[in-house]
Amino acid sequence: LGEKGWTPRIDDNSEDIKKTILILQMMIPNSNTMYRREQISESLKFYVEQLFGGNIKKAAEYFKVANATFRDWYKGRTIPPLNSLVSICLRLDISVVNFFNKVPVLELNNILDAVSSPTKTDVRQKYDHVYIKSYINKYIQQESITSPKSLRSIATSIGCDRRLLYIKYPTESKKIVDIYAKYLKREKTKREENVDIEMKVAIEKLVNSDTYPSRRKVETLLGGRYLIRERKVALKWKSIK
Incomplete structure (x- = not known):
């Protein structure tokens, strides 16, 4: 200076x-x-x-x-x-x-490359790759629509290490990760929409029974699905109350 x-x-x-x-x-x-x-x-x-x-x-x-x-x-x-x-x-x-x-x-290539550093020689050859290929393709084409899963969960179901999927099936692995990321995003949006509806019902129920809709009482009626200390949930609670 x-x-x-x-x-x-x-x-x-x-x-x-x-x-x-x-x-x-x-x-x-x-x-x-x-x-x-x-x-x-x-x-x-x-x-x-x-x-x-x-x-x-x-x-x-x-x-x-x-x-x-x-x-x-x-x-x-x-x-x-x-x-x-x-x-x-x-x-x-x-x-x-x-x-x-x-x-x-969603742009995971660089990150996955850095995380999945082992070389091809590190991957064991004892796995049935015909079965693995069939399993992950079936998941992508059918099961992912109704039951999205993380790549880690799929690797566990197959009985292999997740890094094997990254190395042997990079294209399929990226699809699986993308599908799960989009699912998490949809679930977050759905949760934000549901909290408004359920919060109104809970507060109306308490008010109709001459009970003050305090944070704890509302949380109890919501069954622990939403905690009012969460910022967005707290804002909904205050605005509706």
């Missing part, structure tokens, strides 16, 4: 510039969204399940974070500093806003 004639030596494509852009995106004037610290843990769980089949250690390795540290972030015991949060978003190639909103990562 105050030094004249200084020329910054930062490449326009440097990581510092990319991080700055991600942070600026959180400060868009027309965005009134406020994020809670709990959402970091919720979002990490979402992406660890979608991209790493729930494997926290693999996720920590991919994000280049110590396993114990990442596990604390994942569990919500601590929160990552802003620089680390932005680095995670850079690795996912999404904005911080999309991270908080748990927008599925």
Whole structure:
């Protein structure tokens, strides 16, 4: 500061510039969204399940974070500093806003390549690949319509390692991951629609019985399906109440 004639030596494509852009995106004037610290843990769980089949250690390795540290972030015991949060978003190639909103990562090729690092020689040859090919094609064409599953779940059903599917059937694996990501997105939308209807019914039932629709009483009537400490659910509860 105050030094004249200084020329910054930062490449326009440097990581510092990319991080700055991600942070600026959180400060868009027309965005009134406020994020809670709990959402970091919720979002990490979402992406660890979608991209790493729930494997926290693999996720920590991919994000280049110590396993114990990442596990604390994942569990919500601590929160990552802003620089680390932005680095995670850079690795996912999404904005911080999309991270908080748990927008599925659909362009998975680079991530899957990084996660599925073992070579072909690491894959055991004892599996019945005629059966595996038939199983995953049947799932994609038929079962995925009514019962979407994660790639990890399908690998478990087959009785093989998930990385085998990535290596031997990369095209099919990507389709399976995409199908499941879209399913999760639809379920999130459906849940947001249902909470409005069920919340109204619960509050009306309490009011009609001369009972104040407190948070706990409404949650009890909802059977634990929705917790009012969730931001969107809380907003519905306040507006309807």
